[in-house]
Amino acid sequence: MLIAQISDMHILAEGWLAFGSVDTNGALEHAITQLNAMTPRPDAVLITGDMVNDGYEDQYQALVQRLTRLDIPYFPILGNHDDRELARSAFGQLFFMPEDGPIHYTTEIGGVSLIALDSNVPGKPYGKLGAEQLEWLDAALMERRDRPSLVMLHHPPFMTGIEFMDSCALRDGDKLAEVIAKHEHVERVLCGHLHRPIQRRFAGTIAMTAPGTAHQVSLDLSGDPDNATWISEPPAILLHRLGVDGAMISHQAYLGDYGPSVPFSDDHTRSDA
Template sequence: MNRSFLIAQLSDLHLKADHKLTYGVVDTTGALRRAVDQLNASHPRPDIVVISGDLVDFGRPDEYAVLRSELERLHMPCYLVPGNHDIREHLQAAFTDHAYLPTSTGAPLDWVVEQHPVRLIGLDTTIPDAHGGRVLDSQLRWLDEQLALRPDVPTLLILHHPPFISGIGHMDREPFINALALERVIARHPQVERLLCGHLHRSMQRRFGGSLSCVCPGTSHQIVLDLQPTAPAHFNLEPPGYLLHRWDAQALTTHNVVVGEYPGPYPFYDAHGLID
């Protein structure tokens, strides 16, 4: 029997430099450190890690230096896409040894990784100096061509912005540009198993182009689940988490994992049967 292949997805790290707290409240570096420790100690351990954007808070070189230091602690390869808090050029400069990242400046950081049981495609949905996401027509043509090259290989598309309306008022004020065109491309390529997204700081799923768009919770703070059109921009300190995607050569199963230590495990049964 072939061993399953495990992909851990982290998102929305929002790292700062000099041990500063994000929004004056959240120790995002400590939160990432705990997530890395948990991944490294997992049995079985994930084979790779993908991180779906907002890697740092302001896109500064000193923030990427902190990110690099923390990610070097991982015992497995990791792959990065930018989010709206990132700056492409500074990300590229900090991770020049990540050979999958494009080296051209100013262009979207789109990439393909072929060497795993599932194919990975990173899609840069950022708009410089903007909160919302988009894909350019040129990116859609590139994506369509890439997917057409290997139609029989299960593929994960990693992007920061979910290409749909979440229902959380303040997160929907800048909707995804070109979402319908992206959905049409995905619908032409049924080997796309998941669109792995971030940005919304909550676990969320939606069918998209015959596939499934999966949003990862943040490693630190979570967006308040307020489904009113007037929902204000608030976050809270719910337990952080990540997604674990298990490929078993037939299908992909996604698990929502909470970071941290909690009471348990407790048995359902003892030597005499079910525990009352």
């Protein structure tokens, strides 16, 4: 069982570049090509929010048009840059999406339960789940206590040390922790938002954020809340693999061409240089 996680694609209308220089649409195309070519191919692709940059209809059209090339079932959630109703109509054909209200849902991927949450607060950069959704999560986890579960939401429920991003984290992360702590079968809490790979022990499980498929958030641990910067570090995805021993291992896989894998036996090290 192999589950890929991509995040924060920030798709734009055709022909536009993010910040005037980042080809986010092209980056998603590369990611899809790489995912389709993987051996073994992932069983599912989780998309942890900020699918489009401004929540516009033509951006969702550009997104869906690209995702038709993905030969793997995919499961999206909303980020703060998404628009709930436009996303719902863009993904209307996905059977698991509710017809109204927050876009939270459950599905089964092989022997693993996926529980998708909606932390979008319209018009705000921060996230919140709310009491009703947390109750729904608690019940959903209770029903699935016989198998490993992944919980995914866009906003991480923890502080990262990157100050300007921490100011727009999940507002009710402590309440989420209370629910997660009741359910030992939660293997991971999977998030986006940070455009960086970050892990933390959280409520008895592991919470982590995924890198972006295009641009990354700069690693600034200075504590300066005004330093909101991005950087062209290599884009990446996460791969969560459930082994035969029942343990889940998370890998980070870079997107892009870094040349072929070379056998260690091909030793052409020169000692006479």
